[in-house]
Amino acid sequence: MQDQILIEMKGVQKWYGGYQALRNVDLTVRRGEKIVLCGPSGSGKSTLIRCINRLEAIQQGSIVVNGHRLDDSIKAIDVVRQDVGMVFQSFNLFPHMTVLQNCMLAPIRARRIGKTEAEATARKYLERVRIGEQAEKYPAQLSGGQQQRVAIARALCMQPKVMLFDEPTSALDPEMVKEVLDTMIGLANDGMTMICVTHEMGFARQVADRVIFMAEGQIIEEGVPDAFFRNPQHARTKQFLGEILAHH
């Protein structure tokens, strides 16, 4: 089980017009693996994970998720999105729905499960992110940290095989970062496969199986956290780590 490949990206190239955002990216993620992606802004790390659930189309290469090859067909995109949960920097909760409705919508509409079951699942995951008592509130009534935890619960309600985190704590006030990271650590400890774009190096040290460093659309270096932080190989990585760790 542990060695099963969940995501395989091969030779992925992506352009925005004349600008190349991803250059020949290869990435293999095994079931249960936790990967932290870091790098300077504009390095393509967000773009990379957004390609995995086809929020961005790629121009060359291949992406296989849980045995399904991602192409332009609606069916393939559908199947893959059912397996992949995503958490955004800006939460993107649906403001006109309560927390509970936010969590129930996709299972009902996309998985076609019944209302009662959807509600039970939603309440279960809201409890799990310790926000069960806020289920009837609207997103605007919650703090940023609470909203992000709801967003995590909402993604979990689809019972994804892998969770993508796109800078989940970057938009949060410092005192709320911890509650979101704790939720993510809990998720990691439960065995969820995760790819996290984040600058939280403490989190990377604690949960990551691998840390990947990107710059200019390429994967420059990767390794287990200990070696990655203690002994980075490339000058670009050293420079980045120097800059980012100086602040912490």
Added chain:
Amino acid sequence: MTPHFGLPEFGFLLRGLQWTVLLTLVAFVGGCTAGLIVALLRTCGRTTVEWIVRIYIGIFQGTPLLLQLFVVYYGLALLGLKLSAFVAVAIGFTVNASAFLGEIWRGAIQAVPRGQTEAAMALGLHYSARMRDIVLPQAIRIALPATIGYLVQLIKGTSLAAIVGFIELARAGQIVSNQTYQPLLVFGVVGAMYFILCWPLSWWGSRVEARLALAGQR
């Protein structure tokens, strides 16, 4: 003998008012339905479709409504399609409203943050669920003040229907005024009727706008 403005004349104006309301309702409901389709096609992401709809909107926004009513009433008659004045102006106003409301709602759909659509896509929601459950409920709230404003314009604009012989409120007023030689009184009553129709809507529109502005500050 010249009749004075009395109950029969007032009743005549009321019947005109009835037609004004009916024409407005038909044009608004029809315009909303067609306008929704226009707005959805205008934002569908297919360049060719978007351009065709853009031209459609451009034609109806860029030519006088008067001309459009002429074309429907006389133009279709020339093609052998003889329509009653009411049906003709109802079609004309509906098509015109679809272009204006379509453009208002296009803007509202595009004003819903992109992240909402992305989150819905990431959750595996299809286009129809994305639109129905996520984008449109938010877009409608954004578009409500402008839509109410358009409805007020539409009520007053229906007076143009008189041009093809349709007797609505303004035309009824003109007829009564010609009979009674009391234009000030007659048009005063006509104006009051329009005002009673439009003012509450305008008031509601500005309330909705204020509420939305408040919600936006949160």
